[in-house]
Structures are given as C-alpha cells and as structure tokens.
Amino acid sequence: GQQVMQIPQYQHVQEGEDFTTYCNSSTTLSNIQWYKQRPGGHPVFLIQLVKSGEVKKQKRLTFQFGEAKKNSSLHITATQTTDVGTYFCAGTGNSGYSTLTFGKGTMLLVSP
C-alpha cells in the first residue's frame, strides 16, 4: 500500500532558527496536505498542494510539492514558540481508489 515517510521525527530549535520537515511518498500523489497538531490538541489543516512544483506561502511558512509529485516540504522561517507542535503531511494516491495517508509527523520544539 501507499506509504508516506516524514523526516525528521523530532527537531528542537532555538527561537529564530529555521525549520524544515520533509515528506516522501512511495508512489506518485495526486495532492498533498499539511496539518499542524499542538500538544494535547487535534490536527488542524494548514494547506493543500495539487500541482507539480507548486510553492505556496503562508506568512513564515513555505510549502513545496516536488516536480514528480512524490515529495513535499514545509519550511518555517525564524521559528517562534507558537510554532511548537507536530507537523503532518498527508497524501492521496494518484491511481484508483485510495484514501488520505498520513506521515508519522515531525515534532517541533522551540526554545525561547
């Protein structure tokens, strides 16, 4: 079945440093979504990427979808303590009938 791998599992940064999490799929994806989950909370949708090579920005967050639509990344510039949480990517397969598959997530800790 479809697998979505995410690295790193965990990252601890100082406030102001940049952060990047990477997502790789074993198969071509039709689209990829990103979610953020605060400690003790529920996942919250951040963005969806659909097109090959697509880049989207939300303030300090930059999302990219690879040209082959098999990988994606989330980059946070100048992290803040409010960025703390776990970031998940989730992809939908490109062929047949497939549901959204989540990566295992990257936990981000930001020290002031």
Add this chain to the structure above:
Amino acid sequence: DAGITQSPRHKVTETGTPVTLRCHQTENHRYMYWYRQDPGHGLRLIHYSYGVKDTDKGEVSDGYSVSRSKTEDFLLTLESATSSQTSVYFCAISEIATDRGGTGELFFGEGSRLTVL
C-alpha cells in the same frame, strides 16, 4: 472550529468489554472518518463513510466496526476491546472526498482517549 463533537472524551475500560465512540457533526458534510493516533505511528485510518449506510475499511480496521444511520452521526465500535486498542481516536469530516484525487480538507474532532486495561 467545525461543529464536530466526540463522545466520550475519555474512557477507561477492561479487556473484553464492548466500547462505542460517537462522532456527531453539525456541518452536514458527506464524508466521515475514524483515525487512531499512537506514538510513533501518526494517524492511521480505521474506517470511513461516504454517505448514510455507506462505509469502507481503512488500513487498521481489524477489531473495529462502524455504523452511520444518519448524516450527522458516525459510530465506532470495539466489540471486545483489547489493550492494543488503547489509543487516541479522532473523528474527521470532509465535504469533498479525500480519495481518488479529491481535494477534501479534513476537519478533526477533539479526540477520544481510550484506555483498555
């Protein structure tokens, strides 16, 4: 936040007992999903529904059953709970399918923490 209510929010039960978790939505979204979240495993799909009385299995459906008799309610049942089913369970909804290349954004409930002793 989307109108999604999960109940109970916390439950402790013993091995072998039946457990039902309820997800109730006020958004009239067509699609509903049950995920479990465990450390090191992320979110894994248990079952989902694409309409009233229309359900299908996810990647970790063994030991679980679901029912959807009304648009707004999606029930997850553990017929005979086991310790391996100790987890946090999230219900999610979407208006557009997340499968077959759909573009459905998921809205999650607050979660139900289940402990099976």
